[in-house]
Amino acid sequence: MxxxxxxxxxxxxxxxxxxxxxxxxxxxxxxxxxxxxxxxxxxxxxxxxxxxxxxxxxxxxxxxxxxxxxxxxxxxxxxxxxxxxxxxxxxxxxxxxxxxxxxxxxxxxxxxxxxxxxxxxxxxxxxxxxxWGDSVNPVDPDLVLTPEGDGYRLTGLKRFSTGASAGDVVLASAIVNGGDRDGESLLVVLDHDAPGIRYLGDWDALGQRLSASGSVSFDEVRVEAADVLAPLTDEPFASLITPGIQLAFGNIYLGIAEGALARGVELARNRHNSWFLSTVDRYRDDPFVQRVVGDFSSRIAAVEALADLRGRRFDEVAALGDDVTAQVRGDLEIAIAQLKVVSSDTSVEVANRIFEITGSSSAKASVGLDLFWRNVRTHSLHDPVDYKKLEVGAWVLNGELQPISLYT
CATH class of the missing domain: 1.10.540.10 (Acyl-CoA dehydrogenase/oxidase, N-terminal domain)
Known part of the structure; x- marks a missing residue:
């Protein structure tokens, strides 16, 4: 420990x-x-x-x-x-x-x-x-903190607030309007049941349905000075949080691929008869089934090895504290973007094509094999993987990093 x-x-x-x-x-x-x-x-x-x-x-x-x-x-x-x-x-x-x-x-x-x-x-x-749930989505208009006495009043709406409605506290990002910190972005932590917070329950995506990712409305919510966690900055160490969430995404996608393959293999093993044109008796001995499983297993193993390397490197960088430089953060950002690319592409393909080895009966709603595809297809749209590919390509070709944001 x-x-x-x-x-x-x-x-x-x-x-x-x-x-x-x-x-x-x-x-x-x-x-x-x-x-x-x-x-x-x-x-x-x-x-x-x-x-x-x-x-x-x-x-x-x-x-x-x-x-x-x-x-x-x-x-x-x-x-x-x-x-x-x-x-x-x-x-x-x-x-x-x-x-x-x-x-x-x-x-x-x-x-x-x-x-x-x-x-x-x-x-x-x-x-x-x-x-800790959050209400930080950067593509929404920012919440506004209006100074009031020793604290603030928080007003606005944030969509895609993962975990907020189910958790104990809500981490929110907002811009101060007025006072000594005018224009500054702050992270504040609020009790789930604070007066003025309303959870709209409007999350209706086809996947990740239990991620509690609906919108949250803040109506003149009182924010004490002690509720302010930190300013939101692009300082290298503080902003490691963004590569961190991208690394978490890579592991979510990898886990979904592993789960889809495991469930597909279970279904294939339990099928008794092979396709009538096959030269084998058991479905699991069919060379086409074995080829798909071998392909998926190998690619998942490669992504897993990369994910473990990136997880270990994240700890090494986090341990540097104030010694994290822009260069160190940039190298980590690109390394994790590489994982995001391969984990997303692999998981979407595995969850989609796993039905090729499980047969028509596996498309029944009662089997639930579609859950893996629905989940990865939904979450992999969080931020476009094509832009992660461009992010890596610009670094490899020109040594260029994208501006630090809550996506890079």
Whole structure:
């Protein structure tokens, strides 16, 4: 587990995960995935906010995995957290998405908050086993913070607020209008039930239906000075949060591909008769079936190896704290963009073509094999993968980085 010192170079993370840590959290995630898998399709069809599912994550300790052990947290590393997201995505990518966003949202404590306030944020988050939802979507008009006394009033609407309606606190980004901090973008943390917050429940995508990603309305919500977590900046260390969420996406896509292949193999093994033109008796012995499985398995293995490398590198960079330079951040950004490209393309293809080895009966609604494709097809549209390919290409050809944003 991590040896954490909040005084070390403005970072609560040191070193990288050892095999014992990875094995521990992998096993915890596998147990939780088994629970989620048992009724994932039924819950997907209900489309309700995943409040009970988040209790399962809390009980397993996954919510507090990244928080420092000295405050009662799991003291784990980012690599462990990303692997947990991947494992859960094999069973229920919606719940895995909420957990991934929670890790990133609460990660702002370590990346962006004043070191003097970090202990209090960690202590409260661990004591309450908070799940951090967000209302940060950068493509929406920004929320407005109007100064009032020692605090602010928050007003506006944000769409695509993952985890907000189901979690314990909401991380929101807003621009200050007036006062000493006029024009500054701030991250604020608000109680889920704060007066003036309304969850619109308008998330109706074909996949990721339990990700609690509906719109949130803020109507003159009181924000105390103590609710302000940090300014939103492009400083290299603080802005590592964006490569972090892209790395989480890569692991979500990888987990979905792994889950789709595992389910497809299960269905293929249980088919008794081969196609009438085949030269074999058992469906699983058909060379066309074996070819597809071999192709998918090999490509998934390659993506998994890359994801593990990127997860380990993220910990190494996070441990640098203030020593993270623009060059170091840029190298990490591109490395993670490469994973985003291959994980997205691989997962969409696997989830789509897996039906080729499972036959017409696997298209029944009761089988639920479509859940994997619906989930990855929905989430892979979060930000266009073609722009990630351009991002990598511009770096390789010209050494050019895209401007730092909440997407790069």
């Amino acid at each position: 991590t040896d954490i010192s909040l005084s070390a170079a403005r970072t609560p993370w040191t070193g990288t995960a050892d095999p014992a840590e990875l094995s521990h959290w992998d096993a915890v995630a596998e147990r939780v995935a088994d629970v989620l898998r048992s009724d994932a399709l039924e819950r997907d069809r209900r489309g309700a906010d995943p409040r009970d599912e988040l209790d399962v994550l809390r009980d397993a300790g996954l919510v507090d995995l990244l928080h420092p052990a000295e405050f009662g947290g799991g003291g784990g590393h980012w690599e462990s957290a990303f692997r947990v997201v991947r494992i859960l995505s094999r069973a229920d990518a919606s719940v895995a998405q909420v957990l991934a966003y929670h890790y990133i949202n609460s990660g702002n404590i370590g990346f962006a908050a004043d070191p003097a306030s970090q202990a209090d944020w960690y202590r409260r988050s661990v004591q309450g086993h908070w799940v």
